[in-house]
Amino acid sequence: MSDKYQAFTQSSIGKLLVKNLGLPQPTKLERYTAGDPLVKGTVLTGGRGRLADDLAGLLDQLGAASTTARTDGEKYKALVFDATGITSLKQLVTLQEFFTPVLRSLETCPRVIVIGTPPELLKGSERAAQRALEGFTRSLGKEIGRGGTVQLVYVAEGYEDSLLSTLGFLLSPKSAYVSGQVVRIGAHGEEKATALGDWTRPLAGKVAFVTGASRGIGEEIARVLHRDGATVVGLDVPQAADDLQRVMKEIGGDWLTLDITAKDAPQRIAAHLKEKHGGVDVVVHNAGVTMDKKLANQTPERFGKVLEINVEAPERITAELLAQKVVNPNGRIVGVASIAGIAGNVGQTSYAASKAGVIGLVDSLAEELEDGITINAVAPGFIITQMTAAVPFATREVGQRLNAMSQGGLPVDVAETIAWYASPASTGVNGNVVRVCGQMMLGA
Numbered sequence: 001m002s003d004k005y006q007a008f009t010q011s012s013i014g015k016l017l018v019k020n021l022g023l024p025q026p027t028k029l030e031r032y033t034a035g036d037p038l039v040k041g042t043v044l045t046g047g048r049g050r051l052a053d054d055l056a057g058l059l060d061q062l063g064a065a066s067t068t069a070r071t072d073g074e075k076y077k078a079l080v081f082d083a084t085g086i087t088s089l090k091q092l093v094t095l096q097e098f099f100t101p102v103l104r105s106l107e108t109c110p111r112v113i114v115i116g117t118p119p120e121l122l123k124g125s126e127r128a129a130q131r132a133l134e135g136f137t138r139s140l141g142k143e144i145g146r147g148g149t150v151q152l153v154y155v156a157e158g159y160e161d162s163l164l165s166t167l168g169f170l171l172s173p174k175s176a177y178v179s180g181q182v183v184r185i186g187a188h189g190e191e192k193a194t195a196l197g198d199w200t201r202p203l204a205g206k207v208a209f210v211t212g213a214s215r216g217i218g219e220e221i222a223r224v225l226h227r228d229g230a231t232v233v234g235l236d237v238p239q240a241a242d243d244l245q246r247v248m249k250e251i252g253g254d255w256l257t258l259d260i261t262a263k264d265a266p267q268r269i270a271a272h273l274k275e276k277h278g279g280v281d282v283v284v285h286n287a288g289v290t291m292d293k294k295l296a297n298q299t300p301e302r303f304g305k306v307l308e309i310n311v312e313a314p315e316r317i318t319a320e321l322l323a324q325k326v327v328n329p330n331g332r333i334v335g336v337a338s339i340a341g342i343a344g345n346v347g348q349t350s351y352a353a354s355k356a357g358v359i360g361l362v363d364s365l366a367e368e369l370e371d372g373i374t375i376n377a378v379a380p381g382f383i384i385t386q387m388t389a390a391v392p393f394a395t396r397e398v399g400q401r402l403n404a405m406s407q408g409g410l411p412v413d414v415a416e417t418i419a420w421y422a423s424p425a426s427t428g429v430n431g432n433v434v435r436v437c438g439q440m441m442l443g444a
């Protein structure tokens with residue numbers, strides 16, 4: 001399930017054809033390997049706002065070297081701009097003044113982060129100016145090239161210390177396929193984050209439950225959460241028992257085989273997590289299916305089944321785990337939505353409805369959860385798995401190229417995003433939907 005086009009563009013004949021025909025030329029994205037530093041290079045910081053005094057200290061805690069002084073001839077791995085001090089539309093020009101001179105001095109796969117204040121917490125011109133940051137960052141994301149990513153992080157006043165896990169994720173190769181995203185921290189008045197501690201094993205001593213864990217994205221989520229220190233309990237349908245057991249044995253995890261749509265599934269899952277593990281810290285609703293058909297050809301059985309697996313089961317399971325207090329304080333719930341749930345897609349009325357429903361669940365629960373428990377979702381774009389291998393060749397080829405990185409993502413890109421949500425230091429990150437789509441040209 002590799003990207004044959006990308007491999008071809010890196011061959012000598014491929015390079016020649018790409019150059020002469022003006023074909024898309026995907027950059028080989030840097031990805032994180034255990035033992036690597038979070039940031040391989042210098043971070044240049046700029047802007048003036050609430051974070052002016054904190055930024056260097058925060059970056060230092062992540063082991064990242066930073067400077068506020070640009071030197072001619074120097075290359076930078078990342079740029080972080082504190083835009084929280086922008087209170088009028090006129091001041092937006094400070095973005096151009098900081099970024100333009102340095103954009104040609106970036107290393108491959110650079111990272112750009114702009115930090116602002118959630119506009120919904122502001123009024124008048126200040127609100128308009130902070131909202132403008134979204135258009136700026138999303139456009140820069142489409143311009144930056146060479147595997148670069150650009151994000152906007154809105155941090156509510158008083159939550160500056162809660163930025164750490166988010167900066168660590170967005171500055172590192174862990175966010176290889178995440179770009180053009182807007183993250184909100186502390187926007188719901190969440191509890192303050194716990195300290196980051198050992199960022200290489202933030203989930204040590206924690207229990208993570210992952211559905212659909214026998215293969216594809218779910219398998220990778222299980223592996224990454226295990227790498228971060230968690231004991232993983234994987235679930236899949238009985239037909240996938242052999243693969244599930246193999247994966248879970250490899251990572252020293254536990255498993256449960258059942259269909260999440262079974263009537264008693266929520267109770268069985270709750271009992272298993274409570275009795276065998278004393279509760280759960282991270283719940284990832286990854287299991288999902290597509291049964292694509294244009295609506296004119298759809299049947300109630302197929303339409304209903306997709307909704308049942310992708311959104312009704314996660315809702316019922318979450319409700320049961322919360323009602324029985326199986327989710328520990330500072331716990332994490334993560335939904336797996338899809339770009340289709342945001343932009344819609346031909347043949348996917350049921351799938352897109354189910355995935356938009358997942359986003360609705362996140363919106364609703366983010367406002368209600370207590371004890372530092374958060375809920376967020378990822379919305380993957382084109383991720384290379386068995387699910388997308390079933391997509392017809394031409395559609396698959398186009399689907400893979402229609403993003404700012406001209407390539408499909410890997411299951412690990414989704415898994416790393418979930419691991420960031422799962423970190424105990426991500427308490428302020430609640431109610432977010434982050435697309436893992438290489439900044440797809442379709443949709444928001």
Ligand SMILES: NC(=O)c1ccc[n+]([C@@H]2O[C@H](COP(=O)([O-])OP(=O)(O)OC[C@H]3O[C@@H](n4cnc5c(N)ncnc54)[C@H](O)[C@@H]3O)[C@@H](O)[C@H]2O)c1
Nearest residue numbers: 212216217236237259260286287288338380382383385387
């Ligand atoms: N691959 C992509 O490009 C992509 C894009 C957007 C969203 N997603 C979402 O990511 C998730 C994982 O996708 P994937 O590509 O790894 O798919 P996949 O088909 O490879 O894996 C899905 C897993 O869910 C399990 N599952 C399905 N129905 C179940 C049920 N009723 N009970 C228990 N387990 C069940 C399957 O057995 C399988 O192991 C899904 O929710 C999918 O909708 C994938």
